[in-house]
Amino acid sequence: MDVFELEEPIPSETNRQSPDQNVETFSFLTPLNPEQRMAVEHTEGPLLVLSGAGTGKTRVLTTRTAYIIEKHLAKPYQILAVTFTNKAANEMKLRLEQMIGSAAFSVWLGTFHAIGVKILRKYAEKVGLTSDFAILNTDDQVRLMKNILTEQGIDIKKYNPETILEIVERWKDKAFLPQEVSARERTTQLGSLAYDFYARYQSRLHLLNAVDFGDLLLLPIVLFRSNPDVLEEYQSKFRYILVDEYQDTNVAQYLLLRLLAQKWHNICCVGDDDQSIYSWRGAEVDNILSFQKFYPDAAVIRLEKNYRSTAHILGAASGLISHNEARLGKTLKPAHEKAEKGYKVLVKGFWNGMQEAEWIATQIESSRKRGNSLSETAVLVRATVQTRLFEDAFRKEGIPYKIIGGFKFYEREEIKDAVAYLRLILNSNDDLAFLRVVNKPKRGVGTKALEAISATAREKKISLFDAVAWAPLKGTVRQTLDDFISLIKSARQKAETALLPETARFVLEESGYLRMWESEKSPEADGRIENIEELYNVLHEYENIRDFIEYASLVTDTDDVADEDQLVVMTLHASKGLEFQNVYLAGWEEELFPHKKAIDEQGAEGLEEERRLAYVGLTRAKDRAIITYANNRKIYGHWVNALPSRFIDELPRDHIETDSGRKSFASLQPAWQNKQFYFKNNDDETSIFDKGQWKRENFHKESDDFYNPPSVKVYQTKETGSRLGKRVHHEIFGFGTVIHAEGERLDVRFDSGEIKKIMARFLEEA
Numbered sequence: 180m181d182v183f184e185l186e187e188p189i190p191s192e193t194n195r196q197s198p199d200q201n202v203e204t205f206s207f208l209t210p211l212n213p214e215q216r217m218a219v220e221h222t223e224g225p226l227l228v229l230s231g232a233g234t235g236k237t238r239v240l241t242t243r244t245a246y247i248i249e250k251h252l253a254k255p256y257q258i259l260a261v262t263f264t265n266k267a268a269n270e271m272k273l274r275l276e277q278m279i280g281s282a283a284f285s286v287w288l289g290t291f292h293a294i295g296v297k298i299l300r301k302y303a304e305k306v307g308l309t310s311d312f313a314i315l316n317t318d319d320q321v322r323l324m325k326n327i328l329t330e331q332g333i334d335i336k337k338y339n340p341e342t343i344l345e346i347v348e349r350w351k352d353k354a355f356l357p358q359e360v361s362a363r364e365r366t367t368q369l370g371s372l373a374y375d376f377y378a379r380y381q382s383r384l385h386l387l388n389a390v391d392f393g394d395l396l397l398l399p400i401v402l403f404r405s406n407p408d409v410l411e412e413y414q415s416k417f418r419y420i421l422v423d424e425y426q427d428t429n430v431a432q433y434l435l436l437r438l439l440a441q442k443w444h445n446i447c448c449v450g451d452d453d454q455s456i457y458s459w460r461g462a463e464v465d466n467i468l469s470f471q472k473f474y475p476d477a478a479v480i481r482l483e484k485n486y487r488s489t490a491h492i493l494g495a496a497s498g499l500i501s502h503n504e505a506r507l508g509k510t511l512k513p514a515h516e517k518a519e520k521g522y523k524v525l526v527k528g529f530w531n532g533m534q535e536a537e538w539i540a541t542q543i544e545s546s547r548k549r550g551n552s553l554s555e556t557a558v559l560v561r562a563t564v565q566t567r568l569f570e571d572a573f574r575k576e577g578i579p580y581k582i583i584g585g586f587k588f589y590e591r592e593e594i595k596d597a598v599a600y601l602r603l604i605l606n607s608n609d610d611l612a613f614l615r616v617v618n619k620p621k622r623g624v625g626t627k628a629l630e631a632i633s634a635t636a637r638e639k640k641i642s643l644f645d646a647v648a649w650a651p652l653k654g655t656v657r658q659t660l661d662d663f664i665s666l667i668k669s670a671r672q673k674a675e676t677a678l679l680p681e682t683a684r685f686v687l688e689e690s691g692y693l694r695m696w697e698s699e700k701s702p703e704a705d706g707r708i709e710n711i712e713e714l715y716n717v718l719h720e721y722e723n724i725r726d727f728i729e730y731a732s733l734v735t736d737t738d739d740v741a742d743e744d745q746l747v748v749m750t751l752h753a754s755k756g757l758e759f760q761n762v763y764l765a766g767w768e769e770e771l772f773p774h775k776k777a778i779d780e781q782g783a784e785g786l787e788e789e790r791r792l793a794y795v796g797l798t799r800a801k802d803r804a805i806i807t808y809a810n811n812r813k814i815y816g817h818w819v820n821a822l823p824s825r826f827i828d829e830l831p832r833d834h835i836e837t838d839s840g841r842k843s844f845a846s847l848q849p850a851w852q853n854k855q856f857y858f859k860n861n862d863d864e865t866s867i868f869d870k871g872q873w874k875r876e877n878f879h880k881e882s883d884d885f886y887n888p889p890s891v892k893v894y895q896t897k898e899t900g901s902r903l904g905k906r907v908h909h910e911i912f913g914f915g916t917v918i919h920a921e922g923e924r925l926d927v928r929f930d931s932g933e934i935k936k937i938m939a940r941f942l943e944e945a
Contacts, residue, residue, distance in 0.1 A: 205249055207242055207278045212514070218447075218480045219243045222252055222419070225440075225474035227467070228449040231511045232496075232798035233487030233758070236449045240421055241271050243447065244286060245278040253418040255285035259439065260421040262290055264756070265733070267423055287417070291432055292733055295395035298402065298413070305406055306398045311606060311725065313389040314732035318595060319611040320344055320391050327379050338372060346373035347380060351393030352429040352461030354400050357381060387610055396431040403438050414442040425450030425470075429461035437473070446474070452507050453500050456752060456792045458781070464788075468505060479507075484514040485798075487758055489521030491834045492804050496797040498831035503787045511798075523836040524797070524804045526827055531811040532568050532766070539763050539807065540572035543746060546761070553579060555760035557747040559796050561772040565765060566748055573746065583749035589731050593696065593707040597714055598731050600686050604670045605724045607644040610636075614643070620695035622659045628652060666690055679727060680718040687711065751796045762800035767793075767808045768821035793826045806830075810941065818912065820938050906945035909937060914945055 208216060215235055218228045219242045230236035244260055247253055262268045268289050275283035287294065296314070303310045315323070324347075325340040346369060350360055357378035365374040384390060390398065403410035420440050422428070425448035428436070440446040448470060455464035471477050485493055493511045500506070529535040539558060547553055558569055566582060573580045588594060596619055602612035618624045628650075636646035644667070647660050670686040677685070687693050696707045721727040747759070766772055773789035781788070797804055808823045902920040907927060909915065915929035923939045 205246065207245055211238070211242065212484055214480060214482050214484070215239050215242075218449075218482070219246050221478055221480065222247055222250075222445065224444055225470075225477035226447040227425075227470045227474075227477055227479045228447065228482060229451065229479065229507055229509055230449050230482040231451055231485060231509055232454065232795070233485040234482035234511070235484075235486060236423065236451075236482065237267070237270060237274070239482070240423055240449055241274040241278065244271075244275055244288075244419075244421060247419050248279055248282060248286075255279075255282045256287065257416060257418045258286045258288075258421070259294070259417040259419070260286055260288040260423075261294060261436075262288075262423045263427055265290060265293075267756070268293070271423075290733065291435075292392060292395045295399050295435075296729060296733065298399045299390070299395070302402055302406070302409055305409065306402050307385055308390070309388055311388070313387065313602060313606060313609050313612075314395070314729065315384075315389050315391045315611065316589075316595070316732060319389075319615075322611060322614065323383060323387075324376070324380060327376055327383060331376075331379075333372070338369070342369060343373045343376060344380075346370060347377050348391075348393050349461055350377065351391075351397045352431055354397055354431040354434050356397070356401070388606075388608060389611070393431075396429075396435060400431060400434055400438065403435075410438060411442075413439055418443050418445060420446040422446070422448045423450075426452050426455035426464060426467045427457050427462045428466045429463055430466075433463070433466045444474075444476075452505075453503070453509075453791055454755065454795050456755065456788060456795055458784075458788055464505065468507060481509045483509050483511055485511045486514045487801055488798060489513060489802060491521055491523045492797060492800050494834035495524045495804070495830050496794050498834065499797070499826060499829050500790060500794040502829050503790055505784075505787055522803050523834055524806060524830065525838070526806045526830070526835055527808075527838040528823065529807065529809045532565070532809045532813065533572075535765060535807050535809045536568040536572040537575075539569070539765065539805075540576045540578060542763075542805075543573075544576045544578055547578070551760075553744045553746045556763070557749065557754065557757070557759040557761075557799065558763045558765060559749060559751050559754050559799065560765050561751055561774060561792075562766075563750060565771075569748055569765070573748075578746055579744070580746040580748055583747055583753050588710070588713075591707075591710055593710055594714060596692065597683060597687060597711060598728065600667075600670075600690070600692070601683060601724050602728055603644070603667055604674055604682070604686065605728060607667065608642040610643045616690075616692075617643075617660075617663065620691045622663065623655060624660065625656075628656050628660070663690075674724060678719070679721055679724060680715040682724070683718055684715060751792050754799050755795050758799055758801060760801050761803040762796070762805070764793075764796050764804065764806045765808075766812070767806050767824040767827055768812065769824055770819075771812070771821065772824050773826070790826065790829075818935070820936075820941050822938070902939075907942040908945045909942055912937075 208219065211219060212235075215238065218226070218239050222243075228236070228239060230239065240260065244258055247258060248255055260271065262271065272283060272288055275286065275288070287297075289297075299306065299308065299312070300310050303312055321341055321344060324344045325335055328335050328338065328340055328343070350364065350373075355361075355364070357374075360374055360377065365371045384394070403413070417439055420436065422436060427450070436446065436448075448467070450467050452464060452467045455462060455467065458464065471479065488496075488511075490513045493513060497510055527538075529538065543553070543556055546556065560566060560569075570580070570582070589598070596616060599612040599615040602609045603616065606612075614629075617629075631652060632643055632646045632650045635641075635650040636643050639646065639649060641649075644664065647664055652660060666686065666689055669689075670682055673685055674682045693708070693711065696704050696711075699707075718727060721730070751764075772793070773786055777785035777789050779785075806827065808821070808827070810821060812819050812821060902917045902925060905917045907915055907917060907925075909927070909929070912927075912929045912933065912935060913931065915927040917925050918928050918934070919926035925937050925939055925942070926934060927937050927942070928934045
């Protein structure tokens with residue numbers, strides 16, 4: 180029996196114990212600090228726990244759950260605990276089991292999407308589905324949208340299906356059904372096109388008996404709004420609701436929680452507004468900023484004792500994030516005395532990105548030779564485009580590394596193919612699975628054959644799988660497809676008695692899929708076969724295809740940081756929730772970090788989210804945080820001149836140090852705090868990044884090499900007009916002529932014919 184479906188009588192109000200009754204002390208409360216304990220024992224009414232980085236939020240959530248159960252305030256199945264990742268859910272289950280034993284398995288504990296699936300499986304027919312509905316992965320969604328656009332004569336080269344789908348996903352994040360999308364949401368041409376196809380997309384999902392990830396949140400809301408009796412059932416069931424990472428919730432998640440909490444009002448949301456970094460995927464930081472507006476009687480408890488980082492790291496991070504205006508406010512302090520000591524945050528500049536990568540690689544290799552573990556070090560970048568230089572540098576040094584955020588296990592081609600075979604075995608109506616594997620390996624099924632099958636399916640209103648028998652196919656194609664249908668049916672029969680790995684092995688071997696990779700001569704082929712063998716190992720953990728398919732569909736974050744001793748390279752976004760002894764924060768340059776796109780598209784809000792991202796990066800470090808930047812970087816094949824990030828200027832001087840070794844180009848001096856190193860307008864001393872015209876200035880010229888090594892002579896001419904027509908030289912691009920000047924920004928036509936915008940200080944007078 181599914182533990183989520185257990186039902187017992189709800190305790191009456193007279194039998195419930197209030198937190199201040201029964202003063203017995205449970206052993207699991209002992210490790211808590213006073214603020215954590217307050218958050219655990221404050222059980223009644225809305226509660227917002229502002230939990231800064233490294234302050235023990237998982238401990239609070241699990242201990243609070245155990246406390247509610249042990250105090251007999253609710254049965255385990257009357258508690259809903261929602262997380263954002265499978266890793267967080269599994270960690271909570273493990274800790275909870277250690278506290279209260281097997282009762283932990285009766286708690287409704289899982290990700291938002293996993294909870295949504297369980298609700299929809301039970302009441303699927305009320306939203307037009309059957310209980311065996313499929314959950315589409317990203318590839319399937321894109322393929323489906325592409326088919327719909329093509330059928331309607333839309334040029335998919337001009338209108339990218341992925342972009343259209345992304346707009347639809349954002350509407351689902353806001354809990355908009357097609358008819359609820361406002362005129363304001365569809366003012367652009369793409370928005371209007373997405374609006375036209377949103378309803379078609381949903382209709383096609385309905386025909387396929389399928390849902391996408393957005394539906395796992397949207398459809399439970401639709402279910403509750405249209406079925407008050409079902410809503411009342413779940414409202415009564417969940418006496419206590421606990422939410423992890425509340426700052427990352429979107430509108431649909433907020434509405435779902437608000438609906439479920441209306442009866443008992445015992446909702447505890449744990450989060451950190453300073454770590455809200457996912458607006459690009461629908462997260463609304465206002466959910467946490469306005470918590471007290473949504474719940475006027477809410478209590479707020481701040482967790483500010485950090486158990487991870489040193490005082491200097493915390494001081495630098497707190498000073499940086501204090502520049503944000505949209506925040507509730509808290510100040511992290513080290514919980515341990517030893518954390519009061521430690522290294523300051525190092526800031527170091529380089530001439531170009533290659534030098535930056537090579538220096539970081541040599542530092543890491545030196546640390547490894549001293550006996551330090553590679554897995555305790557991470558290199559965090561703002562954009563994946565930065566990783567290539569690091570990979571080159573690490574290979575030269577012989578440093579084992581792992582890129583987190585690349586292709587994850589369930590996103591690999593061979594795994595998607597294998598899963599599609601299993602999906603088709605489970606459900607022959609799964610047209611998208613059919614299309615993925617019908618010609619993989621190649622069976623000579625061309626476009627005409629597929630068009631004939633599709634036309635038959637539409638005419639008879641049946642699945643593509645069933646349409647094969649009726650379609651006008653002849654010769655080899657008819658025989659090949661009949662064999663394919665027979666294979667899937669045989670595998671389905673085998674699945675009734677065989678173990679799941681045996682079924683998978685049968686269909687992949689008999690279909691010729693494994694032979695396809697075994698005969699492939701590419702370097703990746705062996706790895707693909709190894710991945711399929713690993714899939715067989717995974718399948719041993721599941722009793723049937725449906726359970727596995729549901730798991731594979733819900734894996735959005737594999738959290739696959741290697742257990743072996745490997746260096747970890749990842750984006751700042753991917754690093755959230757992790758921690759390392761040493762963290763290198765690379766590429767802190769204007770327009771890369773903060774990213775130009777974030778500011779261009781979101782303005783001040785985008786800048787504040789970028790600053791929160793910098794805060795997240797800094798607070799991943801336990802002992803050492805090293806910030807680096809380059810003055811020249813090759814991005815997408817083009818050299819770009821850059822200024823150090825404004826975030827460097829915002830770091831508190833007391834908690835940072837600069838490179839005190841050889842003075843590299845644009846490295847900061849050790850006595851930075853005495854040099855007023857900041858961004859300045861000609862007219863005032865305030866940052867003017869958002870005014871459109873700005874420049875970096877150093878007002879203390881006594882250090883000639885503050886920006887430049889002695890070998891470089893800066894193009895010093897200040898008068899804009901006198902620069903026009905001048906011959907200049909750039910270390911990378913060579914000789915050229917100034918054809919336009921705007922303050923310190925010059926347009927230079929180089930002798931190669933290229934025209935580039937260059938800051939004056941990067942040029943020599945020829």
